[in-house]
Amino acid sequence: MKYLRKNDCIMLAFSVVLFAVLQVLITERVLSSFWQLNLLIIGINIILAASLNLINGYTGQFSLGHAGFMAVGAYVGVVLTANFHMPFAVALIAGGIAAGFLGFLVGIPTLRLRGDYLAIATLGLGEIIRIVIMNIQYVGGAAGFKGIPHHTTFAWVFFIMLFTLFFIKNFVNSNHGRACLAIRENEIAAESMGVNTTKYKVMAFTIGAAFAGVAGGLFAHCFYLISPASFTFMQTFNYLIMVVMGGLGSITGSIAGAFVVTFISAALASWPEFRMIIYAIALILLMFYRPQGLFGYMEITNMGIFRRIFKKGETPHE
Amino acid sequence: MNFGKKGLKLASVLMGTMLMGGVLAGCGSQADSNEIKVGANFEMTGNVANYGAATLDGLKLAIDEINDAGGVDGKKITLVTADNKSEASEAVNAATKLISDDKVSVLVGPAVTANVIAESQVATDNKVPIIAPDATSPDVTVENGKVKPFVFRSCFIDPQQGTVMAKFASENLKAKTAVIYVDNSTDYSKSLGKVFKEKFEAAGGKVLMEEAFLAKDQDFKATLTKLKTANADVIFVPAYYEEVGKIVKQARELGITAPILGTDGWDDSKVTDIAGAEALNNTYFSTHYSDKDESVKPFVEAFQKKYGHMPNVFAALGYDAGKMLADAIKRAGSADPEKIQKALEETKDLKVGTGTITMDKNHNPIKQAVILQNKDGDRVMVAKIMPEE
Amino acid sequence: MRPLTIWKELSMEVWHQVLQQLINGISLGSIYALIALGYTMIYGIIKLINFAHGDIYMVGAYIGFFAITQAHLSVVPALLISLVVTGFLGMLVERLAYKPLRHAPRISVLITAIGVSFFLEYTTMYFVSPTPRTFPAMFGDVAVTVGGIVINGQQMLILGITAVLMVILTYIVQKTKTGKAMRAASFDTETAELMGINSDRIISITFGIGSALAAVAGVLVGIYYNSIDPLMGIMPGLKAFVAAVLGGIGILPGAVVGGLILGVVEALVSGFISSTFRDAAAFAILILVLLVRPAGIFGKNTKEKV
Numbered sequence A: 001m002k003y004l005r006k007n008d009c010i011m012l013a014f015s016v017v018l019f020a021v022l023q024v025l026i027t028e029r030v031l032s033s034f035w036q037l038n039l040l041i042i043g044i045n046i047i048l049a050a051s052l053n054l055i056n057g058y059t060g061q062f063s064l065g066h067a068g069f070m071a072v073g074a075y076v077g078v079v080l081t082a083n084f085h086m087p088f089a090v091a092l093i094a095g096g097i098a099a100g101f102l103g104f105l106v107g108i109p110t111l112r113l114r115g116d117y118l119a120i121a122t123l124g125l126g127e128i129i130r131i132v133i134m135n136i137q138y139v140g141g142a143a144g145f146k147g148i149p150h151h152t153t154f155a156w157v158f159f160i161m162l163f164t165l166f167f168i169k170n171f172v173n174s175n176h177g178r179a180c181l182a183i184r185e186n187e188i189a190a191e192s193m194g195v196n197t198t199k200y201k202v203m204a205f206t207i208g209a210a211f212a213g214v215a216g217g218l219f220a221h222c223f224y225l226i227s228p229a230s231f232t233f234m235q236t237f238n239y240l241i242m243v244v245m246g247g248l249g250s251i252t253g254s255i256a257g258a259f260v261v262t263f264i265s266a267a268l269a270s271w272p273e274f275r276m277i278i279y280a281i282a283l284i285l286l287m288f289y290r291p292q293g294l295f296g297y298m299e300i301t302n303m304g305i306f307r308r309i310f311k312k313g314e315t316p317h318e
Numbered sequence B: 001m002n003f004g005k006k007g008l009k010l011a012s013v014l015m016g017t018m019l020m021g022g023v024l025a026g027c028g029s030q031a032d033s034n035e036i037k038v039g040a041n042f043e044m045t046g047n048v049a050n051y052g053a054a055t056l057d058g059l060k061l062a063i064d065e066i067n068d069a070g071g072v073d074g075k076k077i078t079l080v081t082a083d084n085k086s087e088a089s090e091a092v093n094a095a096t097k098l099i100s101d102d103k104v105s106v107l108v109g110p111a112v113t114a115n116v117i118a119e120s121q122v123a124t125d126n127k128v129p130i131i132a133p134d135a136t137s138p139d140v141t142v143e144n145g146k147v148k149p150f151v152f153r154s155c156f157i158d159p160q161q162g163t164v165m166a167k168f169a170s171e172n173l174k175a176k177t178a179v180i181y182v183d184n185s186t187d188y189s190k191s192l193g194k195v196f197k198e199k200f201e202a203a204g205g206k207v208l209m210e211e212a213f214l215a216k217d218q219d220f221k222a223t224l225t226k227l228k229t230a231n232a233d234v235i236f237v238p239a240y241y242e243e244v245g246k247i248v249k250q251a252r253e254l255g256i257t258a259p260i261l262g263t264d265g266w267d268d269s270k271v272t273d274i275a276g277a278e279a280l281n282n283t284y285f286s287t288h289y290s291d292k293d294e295s296v297k298p299f300v301e302a303f304q305k306k307y308g309h310m311p312n313v314f315a316a317l318g319y320d321a322g323k324m325l326a327d328a329i330k331r332a333g334s335a336d337p338e339k340i341q342k343a344l345e346e347t348k349d350l351k352v353g354t355g356t357i358t359m360d361k362n363h364n365p366i367k368q369a370v371i372l373q374n375k376d377g378d379r380v381m382v383a384k385i386m387p388e389e
Numbered sequence C: 001m002r003p004l005t006i007w008k009e010l011s012m013e014v015w016h017q018v019l020q021q022l023i024n025g026i027s028l029g030s031i032y033a034l035i036a037l038g039y040t041m042i043y044g045i046i047k048l049i050n051f052a053h054g055d056i057y058m059v060g061a062y063i064g065f066f067a068i069t070q071a072h073l074s075v076v077p078a079l080l081i082s083l084v085v086t087g088f089l090g091m092l093v094e095r096l097a098y099k100p101l102r103h104a105p106r107i108s109v110l111i112t113a114i115g116v117s118f119f120l121e122y123t124t125m126y127f128v129s130p131t132p133r134t135f136p137a138m139f140g141d142v143a144v145t146v147g148g149i150v151i152n153g154q155q156m157l158i159l160g161i162t163a164v165l166m167v168i169l170t171y172i173v174q175k176t177k178t179g180k181a182m183r184a185a186s187f188d189t190e191t192a193e194l195m196g197i198n199s200d201r202i203i204s205i206t207f208g209i210g211s212a213l214a215a216v217a218g219v220l221v222g223i224y225y226n227s228i229d230p231l232m233g234i235m236p237g238l239k240a241f242v243a244a245v246l247g248g249i250g251i252l253p254g255a256v257v258g259g260l261i262l263g264v265v266e267a268l269v270s271g272f273i274s275s276t277f278r279d280a281a282a283f284a285i286l287i288l289v290l291l292v293r294p295a296g297i298f299g300k301n302t303k304e305k306v
Helices: A002-027 A034-059 A068-086 A090-111 A115-134 A152-172 A173-184 A187-192 A197-220 A235-245 A253-268 A275-289 A305-310 B002-027 B050-069 B088-098 B113-126 B158-172 B187-202 B223-228 B241-252 B269-275 B293-308 B313-332 B337-345 C004-007 C012-046 C053-069 C077-102 C106-128 C153-175 C177-187 C189-194 C201-227 C236-249 C254-274 C275-292
Strands: B035-041 B077-081 B106-109 B130-132 B151-153 B178-183 B205-213 B235-236 B261-264 B284-288 B351-352 B355-358 B369-375 B378-385 C143-146 C149-152
Touching: A002 A034, A002 A152, A034 A068, A034 A173, A034 A197, A034 A235, A034 B088, A068 A090, A068 A115, A068 A197, A068 A235, A068 C004, A090 A197, A090 C236, A090 C275, A115 A197, A115 A235, A115 B106, A115 B293, A115 C236, A115 C275, A152 A173, A152 A197, A152 A253, A152 B113, A173 A187, A173 A197, A187 A197, A235 A253, A235 A275, A235 C106, A253 A275, A253 B077, A253 B088, A275 C077, A275 C106, A305 C177, B035 B050, B035 B088, B050 B077, B050 B293, B050 B313, B077 B088, B077 B130, B077 B241, B077 B284, B088 B106, B088 B113, B106 B313, B113 B130, B113 B151, B113 C189, B158 B235, B158 B261, B158 B284, B158 B378, B178 B223, B187 B205, B187 B235, B205 B223, B205 C275, B223 B241, B223 C254, B241 B261, B241 B269, B269 C149, B293 B313, B293 C153, B313 B337, B313 B351, C012 C053, C012 C149, C012 C153, C012 C177, C012 C201, C012 C254, C053 C077, C053 C201, C053 C236, C077 C106, C077 C201, C149 C153, C153 C177, C153 C201, C153 C254, C177 C189, C177 C201, C236 C254, C254 C275
Parallel strands: B035 B077, B035 B106, B106 B130, B130 B151, B178 B205, B178 B235, B235 B261, B261 B284
Antiparallel strands: B284 B369, B351 B355, B369 B378, C143 C149
């Protein structure tokens, strides 16, 4: 336990420094508002990728409904802030709870399915959520919800992202998390060892959905308008790409994946004709050379270089 | 653990380069005094890329013509394009890039209403004017009864079109009953359906059925089979050409003979290609211009010369937007966004590709509308409606 | 509430409508079935959800389009050209993008498939522009009216060609040596290899056949709806995947039945409820079926061995 806490402290200190540096860059306007906006999007994508990783990477349940849960959080959030003038924090929490609750409800029946059957069922769920929202006139239907107050700031995104990452990391390292890992490695063996597989699968799914909801709330309050078109299954694919690119089952990987994907998309904005083609080729090549993703199962805190810097004298037992 | 080290090295190199790239990209693009930068924020990929691309074609033609004629006050107009992936959040992202990194003086686009509305917030915050070429919803320029100072458009608005068509149905076609078939995925179609219903019923008509489809649908037979049972005098389909072509074709295949009415989204030769000339007989739509009109000929010919095909309505409106912004920059006498905004507000009797426009107090151009009839593969103008002052 | 009132006034009119919707649904379903067959064959043999399959269908439609408009061919030669070229394209994609990843984690291959899908969509868009293209009208007004129900020329073409292809496919899979090898490889690739089957070759052939079927579907859709665009493959691709899973993924008759069910459900939902709920209904049916039969309609619920 002591080992973990020390790492936590180092990472926390590092995060605070990072936050300070970025915040200074923002307030001093070194970063243009385009890159400021993309910094927010990177943070939000990290939350989404990490929460999807909890379901797909750590628990091994192939879910493709993430954009749907994000949409629930986004719409609940904007209705509360724009129509009921609730504080932003309340809207985010409510969005998270709503998405988590929905995840819980649909998780119980669907998580009995395995592998690709679960994938298509959750993809279908995400699409159903989107189509239902599209048919609710109260939230603007297909044309979108207008007039969202701009609440999302870098500090909000950064600290919620930090909370998400630590929460997921601690969850994975807890007894519950071990149970989830056991399910990923071998569901039948886990069950015969007395792990209540349904319970843990639903638990991971609910937590993942709840964080997706919170991220949805943050996403919605970056923009003046959101529409169901922003939450299609293609969006889920985007998050899946981030997770796999970084490494399934690695939080460091999810961070890297979210960063790289968002960054490529923003950096290629000046070549709109080729943006998607270059992105596609980059994706295919990356999978050729690193099919396990950038980080595989590794975390930055387990890597040699990290130990060499922070724990001089200790030999890394790998 | 070899793999870990390698992974980390790779990742850190990657991130390092990217961060550098980001910072550099942030400081780039110094404004050149001999050019005026115009940002084009369009749907170049994604669901409605065809609308964005067509508008951009028209805009490019206008800018080329202006530059070939010596530019504005000796300065060339440079178009900086950005793709919004047909998505509202990306439209904000693209607009932010154009304003903050490329430092454009004025924005043109996007094509679709929702994306323009999303973008309008960024433009207002940064005080850069937008010209929306194709967004016909009233909400684009007015919000809660207040005009958005930095948002303009170069096309007429939905209520005008809906009213024109409802009047045409009840007065010219003597229709007593109608069915409405709208595209539920666009504001454009929904608001036109609403206006048509209101005005048609006010004129004593009756709307028997209202049905909806979604953009990119292929098969309309199921709903059309249902609409057929209503046996209405006219069918109103305010939608875009791709779906319209299929709807008309499939309606005729199912034996629906009633006149079908539409709006400017129909204005594309693709409708004829998809539906076939025969199926299109007995259909009418309102639009911005007739390509038979003498004053429109120069634009149509120039467009055909550059691209090898007839312009559609998106291209025409993109062209108008280009002319409008050049005129405003000229009158502003500077590349300063706020001066251009003032000049745009004062646009008056400006000749553009498809007619003459004067900006009203809600930043909507006062512009003519025409009603065209499809007849054996050709379009015949049946009415020209001048705006009411 | 419309469905309820309909059952109350169960008149001839309504039956006509139901039958007409069934015809519409079956034509649409045949298209789904053709795409779903490729999905299911590829899945059966390498357990890959080939998300690029819908885009192969789109490329097939474009090849057919150019064969008809540029080379002025008639329907059947255009279909054959598209079938052959797209078949080879499918094999090429497999060789370049999936074969190097034969032993990689399945999810990496899936991401590669998404990459291939983007690549096909946007390179096509780059070359042919996002503007939709229109097929010239064929079989102008051939339509048969049977008791008030209209079946037009294109619908007959779709049903006819689908039926012929099913027969050919059944023959290939059941009677030929290659078909036998395909079945063996999809049952157990390693054992099949031990029996002297060249699994790489079989996988390549499977991609070829699957892509060829999708190409035919693409050309038929072009003729049926008259318009094609570079992103036309996304939704039908997804629907075909749903159809394949509905029938039990990896099972050929399952894909056909799944496709037809999906087509009919969509037609009935758009006809009697609202087309805006059509896609939602398709997914809802899928989820309900999976909850009752977790491996699809024809899928065997194999107990996993420890």
